[in-house]
Amino acid sequence: MRGPRRLPAEQDPVRPKDSGPVTITVDGESLSGLQGQSIAGVLMGNGRQSWRRSPRTGRPRGVFCGIGVCFDCLLTVNDIPDVRACQRRAGEGDVITTQEASDV
Amino acid sequence: MSEKACQVLIIGGGPAGMSAARAALAGGAQVVLLEAGDALGGQFWRHLPESRKGGEEQVLHHKWRHFNTVQRELRDDPGCEVVLGAHVWAIERPDGGQAPAVHVMVGPPDGADREPRTYLPQSIIFATGGQERTLPFPGWDLPGVYTAGAAQALAKGERVAVGQRVLVAGAGPFLLPVVTSLIRTGATVIGVAEASGWKRLAKGWLSRPWELAATRSKAGELGGYLREMVHHRVPYRAGTTVIAAHGEESVESVTLARLDADWKPVPGTQRRVEVDAVCVSHGFVPRTELALTVGCTVDAHGFVVVDDQQRTSVENVFCAGELTGIGGVDLALAEGEIAGATAAGTQPRASVVKARNVFRAFAERLQTAHGIRPGWQTWPEPGTTLCRCEDVTVGEVREVAAATQARGLRSLKLTTRAGLGPCQGRTCGRNTEEILSSCGLLDPGRTARRPIAIPVRLGELAATTSSQREETP
Incomplete structure (x- = not known):
């Protein structure tokens, strides 16, 4: 297996509390994560590494800085564009559109 | 839009800001602590959200018990207002010694209808930390x-x-x-x-x-x-x-x-x-955009210059933590305590002043x-991306610099578009500055200068001005 992965709770030395699932829709596909995760966390927990393209050369982009500085991870959340996926917590039923799906 | 006077306003809820808040409270000041995220702790004490709180979170942390103690103290102190989700987007400094106006949007990151607030503090402590380079x-x-x-x-x-x-x-x-x-x-x-x-x-x-x-x-x-x-x-x-x-x-x-x-x-x-x-x-660079908007003097490396009491060149404005030099958590905690105590009009403890000096020496070792x-400038090829936002390559920037013999960082930014994307040069700024200065750029600017510190939606700005108009009699 390759790429990002969320550590299953039963293997986790941090012993996180079970917060229950959160389900979001990303470009029409249903993805589940845990309550309290960021949208980037849900995407990466599902193995997704990129969801945007750079403007001129169309190179793939995902999380780079993870702390809200680089704006590489932008996506659209419930029709609001340019939201940093690493900064925004996933809300139950959030509808996400990535730039990869739209004709930009 | 609400306007609120306060005694000590602290921007940034990481180790330096928390330490500053605690010391200012101990000095008898009334404190407002603004944090952009939805929890205190900053990057150093980044942790799971309350809903997933870990039973053994200390396995990923240092000084975790100290964090919990200070967090509890700040929460329980009636003199302290912690505002989470507080995104400071501009600071105005009126002439004539009036209190600066700190404009904040409170709500989710990159939200569309956040609550605008303005704070009018007697003193400001910047504890906005650093970011990686x-x-x-x-x-x-x-x-x-x-x-x-x-x-x-x-x-x-x-x-x-x-x-x-x-x-x-x-x-x-x-x-x-x-x-x-x-x-x-x-x-x-x-x-x-x-x-x-x-x-x-x-x-x-x-x-x-x-x-x-x-x-x-x-x-x-x-x-x-x-x-x-x-x-x-x-x-x-x-x-x-x-x-x-x-x-x-x-x-x-x-x-x-x-x-x-x-x-x-x-x-x-x-x-x-x-x-x-x-x-x-x-390495790390300081997140100085807010300190720069109020006019704080920075040194040749872009760090905010402070005196022994963490005072900047601007009256009643203090800086603590990575903004003044990259030194890690111990230095940030000491500087925060000194800034907080001084802003509250009290004397910092002698032991913490000593600790600050010791850890400053540690920071110098780090740099050495x-x-x-x-030599890093030999790593990229001409086609290597320099500015990730605008897809500008290292080669393009070097060519433009050579062809135009432009001397100003601003004009080079406008010609190449490096640093003009959504991140506003936060990621590529220092690298661009160094490449340009090695091309003979004689007029280096600071890419961290941004009058609007973070992207704000026009709709939110319009809402702010219309509510201001409503308040006008």
């Missing part, structure tokens, strides 16, 4: 190449490992806790590549050893990380770095090379290593041992 190399913009801080944030705040077979590269002791976090999040770390060679590391860390005795807690912390690396057989290579990342849609391998003292790759030392993620951090060397 990642130097460009071919393939550094491939998915799977992360800053080391991203790996840390995803491990601590999400329990997500950025990859399964990970290389950590760059410079400085910060690489070590990242290794520990990755291992404890289920990743295999195949090695650490430190750009500085053993000779320089020894010069920085082994000279005047008696001074290090005062920083025992730091040595203990670093020792713990090293033990973990030995236990997991993670090789540590000094004088080595990643000079290229390869892959189509994501990183599949990297090229490592030995570096000379100037960080130029030594010919014939390259080798390819398979990875599915690489975490890179070459790990500071970025100019």
